[in-house]
Amino acid sequence: MSASPPQGSGVGFLARLRWGLGVERQYVRIGFVRKSQFRVEFVNQVLMDLCFYASFILTFDILYGLGGEGRLNLGGWSHEEMRVYLGMVFVADGLFMTFLGQQWHFGQDLKNGNLDSIRVRPGSTAFLYFFQRFSPEGLTNLLFGMAWLAFALVGVVPGQTDGLTLLWALPCAVAVIAWSQVFLMLSYNVVEFWLLNSDVGHLVSMLLSNFGERPLEVYPSAIGRLLKFVLPVAGMAWYPASLVLGRLDAGFALAYPLLLVGFAVVVLRIFRRGLRRYESAMG
Amino acid sequence: MSAAAARGPLLLLRMVAYEFRKRIQFRAGFVVREVLNGTVEPLVMLFVYTALYGSAASLAEGAAEGEEVALGGWTYREIIQYVAGLVVVRKLVFHNRALDLAPEIFEGRVTKYLVMPFRFFVLLQGRFLQFTLMQLAVATLAWCIGFALAPEVWLVPVSAAATLQAVTLVLMGSYCCFLVFFILNAMAFWLDVIWSLLVMAWFVIGFTGGALVPVSQMPEGMYEVLSYGFPYWMITAPIELLMGRLGAGDFLHGAALVGGQLLALDLLRRWVWRRGLARYVGAGM
Numbered sequence: 001m002s003a004s005p006p007q008g009s010g011v012g013f014l015a016r017l018r019w020g021l022g023v024e025r026q027y028v029r030i031g032f033v034r035k036s037q038f039r040v041e042f043v044n045q046v047l048m049d050l051c052f053y054a055s056f057i058l059t060f061d062i063l064y065g066l067g068g069e070g071r072l073n074l075g076g077w078s079h080e081e082m083r084v085y086l087g088m089v090f091v092a093d094g095l096f097m098t099f100l101g102q103q104w105h106f107g108q109d110l111k112n113g114n115l116d117s118i119r120v121r122p123g124s125t126a127f128l129y130f131f132q133r134f135s136p137e138g139l140t141n142l143l144f145g146m147a148w149l150a151f152a153l154v155g156v157v158p159g160q161t162d163g164l165t166l167l168w169a170l171p172c173a174v175a176v177i178a179w180s181q182v183f184l185m186l187s188y189n190v191v192e193f194w195l196l197n198s199d200v201g202h203l204v205s206m207l208l209s210n211f212g213e214r215p216l217e218v219y220p221s222a223i224g225r226l227l228k229f230v231l232p233v234a235g236m237a238w239y240p241a242s243l244v245l246g247r248l249d250a251g252f253a254l255a256y257p258l259l260l261v262g263f264a265v266v267v268l269r270i271f272r273r274g275l276r277r278y279e280s281a282m283g
Numbered sequence: 284m285s286a287a288a289a290r291g292p293l294l295l296l297r298m299v300a301y302e303f304r305k306r307i308q309f310r311a312g313f314v315v316r317e318v319l320n321g322t323v324e325p326l327v328m329l330f331v332y333t334a335l336y337g338s339a340a341s342l343a344e345g346a347a348e349g350e351e352v353a354l355g356g357w358t359y360r361e362i363i364q365y366v367a368g369l370v371v372v373r374k375l376v377f378h379n380r381a382l383d384l385a386p387e388i389f390e391g392r393v394t395k396y397l398v399m400p401f402r403f404f405v406l407l408q409g410r411f412l413q414f415t416l417m418q419l420a421v422a423t424l425a426w427c428i429g430f431a432l433a434p435e436v437w438l439v440p441v442s443a444a445a446t447l448q449a450v451t452l453v454l455m456g457s458y459c460c461f462l463v464f465f466i467l468n469a470m471a472f473w474l475d476v477i478w479s480l481l482v483m484a485w486f487v488i489g490f491t492g493g494a495l496v497p498v499s500q501m502p503e504g505m506y507e508v509l510s511y512g513f514p515y516w517m518i519t520a521p522i523e524l525l526m527g528r529l530g531a532g533d534f535l536h537g538a539a540l541v542g543g544q545l546l547a548l549d550l551l552r553r554w555v556w557r558r559g560l561a562r563y564v565g566a567g568m
Binding site (some may be wrong): 040041043044047048051052055058059063065067071072073075160203206207210211214217218219220223233236269 | 326327331338342355458474476480486495500
C-alpha cells in the first residue's frame with residue numbers, strides 16, 4: 001500500500017477507496033493486537049454492550065406486555081416490528097463501537113493538541129482520526145446485534161415482508177446505518193471546535209442517539225420531522241427498519257438517501273472550517 | 284477531642300471547597316455534566332409512555348385519551364409524575380464519572396496520599412459530599428423549573444415527611460453507588476482497564492432501580508426480586524413515597540434494607556482496598 005493517498009484530478013474514486021481500505025486494514029490489525037493484550041477487558045466490553053442490549057429488550061418486552069401480548073403498539077409499531085427496530089439500533093451501536101470509538105476522545109485531543117500527528121499525515125484528517133481505534137469487541141457485539149436482527153426478522157417475515165425483499169433491503173439498510181453513523185458522529189463533534197472540551201458534543205450525541213433509539217412516530221410531529229430532515233437521526237434505525245419492513249412508500253425510500261448525502265456534504269464542509277481553527281495547543 | 288480528630292472535619296470541608304472550584308472551572312462543561320445530567324432518558328421515556336398509553340386508551344372503550352387507563356397499576360398521570368420524579372431523583376444519584384480513582388492507582392499516584400497523616404478515603408468522601416451538595420441545588424432548581432412550567436402534572440410531594448424520607452433513601456442509595464464505584468475503581472489494582480465495569484454497573488443499577496420502567500410496573504416476579512436491592516430504594520421507591528403510593532412503614536423497611544447493604548458494601552470496600560494495597564508497588568501497574 002502506498003503511504004500517501006493517490007493525488008491529482010485524474011485519480012479515480014476506486015483508487016482512493018482502495019487506499020482508504022488499506023489504511024482501515026492496518027487499523028483492524030492494530031486493534032486486534034492491542035486487544036489481545038487485554039483479554040479480561042475484551043470480555044468486559046462485550047458483556048457491557050450485552051447489558052445495554054438486554055436492558056433495551058427487557059424494557060420493551062415489559063412495556064408491550066403491560067397490555068397483554070399483541071395488543072399494544074408504540075406509534076403504530078407492533079412488538080414484532082419493535083424487535084426489528086431494536087435489531088437496527090444494535091447494529092448501529094455495533095458499527096459505532098467497532099469503528100468510531102475514538103470520537104469519545106475528540107474534545108480532549110483537540111484541547112491537548114493531539115491532532116498534530118494526524119494532520120501532518122497524508123489523507124483526510126477526519127477519516128484518519130475517527131477511524132483509528134478499531135475495536136474487536138465492538139465487532140463481536142455487532143455480530144450479536146446482527147444475530148438479534150435475524151431472530152427478529154424471522155418473527156415478521158411471513159406476514160410482512162419476504163426473503164427476496166430482504167435480500168436487497170437488508171444490505172441497503174446496513175449501508176444507510178453506517179453512512180448515518182459516520183456523518184452524525186462528525187456533526188456532533190464539530191461543536192467541539194467552537195466549545196472546546198465542553199462535552200457538548202457528547203451531550204448532543206447522547207440526546208439524539210436516545211431519540212433515535214425509539215421509533216420517530218412516538219414523538220410530536222415537529223420533533224419527528226427534525227430527526228428525519230434536519231439532523232437525520234432517522235438514518236440510524238428508523239429508516240432502515242421501515243425499509244426492511246416495507247413501511248415506506250417507494251418515493252420516500254429512494255429520496256431519503258439523497259438527503260443523507262446532502263447532510264454529509266454540509267457536515268464535511270463545517271468540519272473543514274472547524275479544523276482551520278485548530279491551533280495545536282488549544283487548551 | 285484530639286488535634287488529629289479535629290483535623291478530619293476541617294479537611295473534609297476543605298476538600299468540598301476544592302471540589303467545587305474544580306467543577307465550576309469549565310462553564311459549558313459544567314452545564315452539560317452537572318445540570319443536564321440524567322434528563323435525556325426520562326424525556327425520551329415520556330414520549331414512549333405517551334404513545335403506549337395512547338394505544339391502551341384506544342383499546343379501552345369509553346376511556347378518555349391517555350387517562351384513567353392503568354397499565355401495570357400505573358395511570359398515565361402517575362407515569363408523568365414518575366418521569367418528573369426521575370429527572371429530579373437521578374440528579375442526586377452519585378455518577379461513576381465523578382470518581383477517578385482507577386487512573387490514580389494505575390499510574391502509581393496513590394503513593395503520595397498514603398504518606399499523608401489522614402485516611403485516603405476521606406478525600407473521596409469529600410468528592411461524594413461535593414457531588415451531593417451540588418446536585419441537591421441542581422435537583423431543587425430542576426424541580427422548581429418543572430413546577431413553574433407544568434404545575435398540573437409535575438410531581439408535588441404529598442408531605443414534608445415523605446420528602447424527607449425520599450431524600451434519605453436516595454442519599455443512602457447514592458452512597459451505596461459511591462461504594463460500588465469505589466470498589467470497581469479499586470479493581471485497577473488487578474485489571475488493566477475498568478471503565479467497562481463502571482458502565483456495566485451503571486446500566487444494571489439504572490435498569491434494576493427503575494430508570495427506564497418503574498420497578499413496581501415490572502412483572503410480579505421481577506418486582507419481588509428487585510425490591511430487595513438498593514437501586515429500587517434509590518429510584519422507584521423514593522418517587523413512590525413522594526407520590527404517596529408508599530408510606531412510612533415502607534420507608535422504614537427500605538431504610539433497613541439499604542442500611543444493611545451499605546454496611547456490607549463498606550466492609551467489602553475496606554477489604555478490597557487492603558488487598559489492593561498489598562499488591563500496590565507505587566510505580567504504576
